[in-house]
Amino acid sequence: MSFANALRCRECKREYPLDPIYVCDFCFGPLEVAYDYDAMREAVSRDSIERGPLSVWRYADLLPCDADLAVDIQAGYTPLLKADRLGTELGLRNLYIKNDCTNPTWSFKDRVVTVAATKAREFGFKTLACASTGNLANSVAAHAARAGLDSFVFIPSDLEQGKIVASSIYDVTLVSINGNYDEVNRLCSELAGKYPWAFVNVNMRPYYAEGSKTLAYEVAEQLGWRAPDHCVVPMASGSLYVKIWKGFQELAKLHLIDGVQTKMSGVQAQGCSPIVTAWEAGTNAIRPVRPSTIAKSLAIGNPADGYYALGVMAETCGACLAVSDAEVIQGMKLLARTEGIFAETAGGVTIAGLKRMAESGHIRPDEVTVVFITGAGLKTVEAVIDELEPPLTVEPTMASFEEALGERAIGERNDVAAQEARSA
């Protein structure tokens, strides 16, 4: 059962009933789900969780909706992999990858949408909708199909082809808008006031955001019921980053893990890094920016949770930095080459940031470090297609194959020699 007992304003702390609302009527601050943790503590144990399904719904008691009504396509319980080869390259001895590429629609969005869709159905909505940079669109369309709900998703018109196809297949009404994500968002805020739809990241937002906590729950459980020493998280609005922290805090509050000393570090793409800019300027005031980066799933110019992310960063002795698009590509290739994981551009951002934090000593070699890979690479093929070695094209003969192989080997040797000459 759910132990959610109110929505609470994150600013003035006023409480509201658990309705499809998202802004405090008094101060216009954002609302967040509040729980009865004392009752939850009585009901939840490591055993009760471990007996649950292998999905986010094993943590149903810590979520704001009724698991019996779950709109479930098996989101969550994704692999936590010890990343020894990547760790060796970066000088990190206890590096783990939380691989959310393996979710049903290949991104962490399935965690939040399964919660939002469940709550939407509980409220009696007939239509599920969202503003999206792609991953959310895929997940909303899939969950709406599963629940038998109508669905509308609104996307910027410059989205990657893979993300468009991976929404359209579910028979969604896809609306492509000639504008950037901030403009799509603005329109959706207006639509949410007019149409009786469950916009998962507008009027369902307090519930939706809670789904991200399951990343922390899973990581702690998969590490043998402990919080890691260090987390490296991609940041767009900052919500995922803040909710992972909240997840660890809740587990400690429920006595499921010992205290939390986790450092929370974040990474953004340079073309859209308002949280990093504020952090480096030593201010908690976020200046909105116009995004320009290949990491489109992180391209949020006016991050709703940026202020709260800065607070967590300071509290946990974390840090953040921004990486260039060239580093993003290198990050994607590094992860693929060392660990066999093809992440989308957001994963490239995170790995590039991890690399820099390891090089600077911000992450110590022995720290148990978890890096969060939030979406799969097939969605953003366009970003890397021109950066990869073309296939060897040969005739169907041994001689042709060996000739081509030899040419490539010579080419590679020449590349190495040229690189060494440049270094010298």
Added chain:
Amino acid sequence: MAIHRVKFTFKQELITLPIIYDLGKQFNVITNVRRADVTEDRGWVVLELEGDMEEIERGLDWVAAKGVRVDPVQGDVLEG
């Protein structure tokens, strides 16, 4: 009458201008500030506007033309 909730974000050079006062004077719009954070080099104000929707929209266009960023009150939606 319509009610509209917005967030204004001011650049440093706009901090000292009485833009919200002028919005109320030049347009038939009631301005009601609910939350704000303003320092010497930047600021944001969350406020409610009440009036005819057309008049509110004309007012917001004027505010945006002054260089103030105008957003829905909740900021961006979460990562999409």
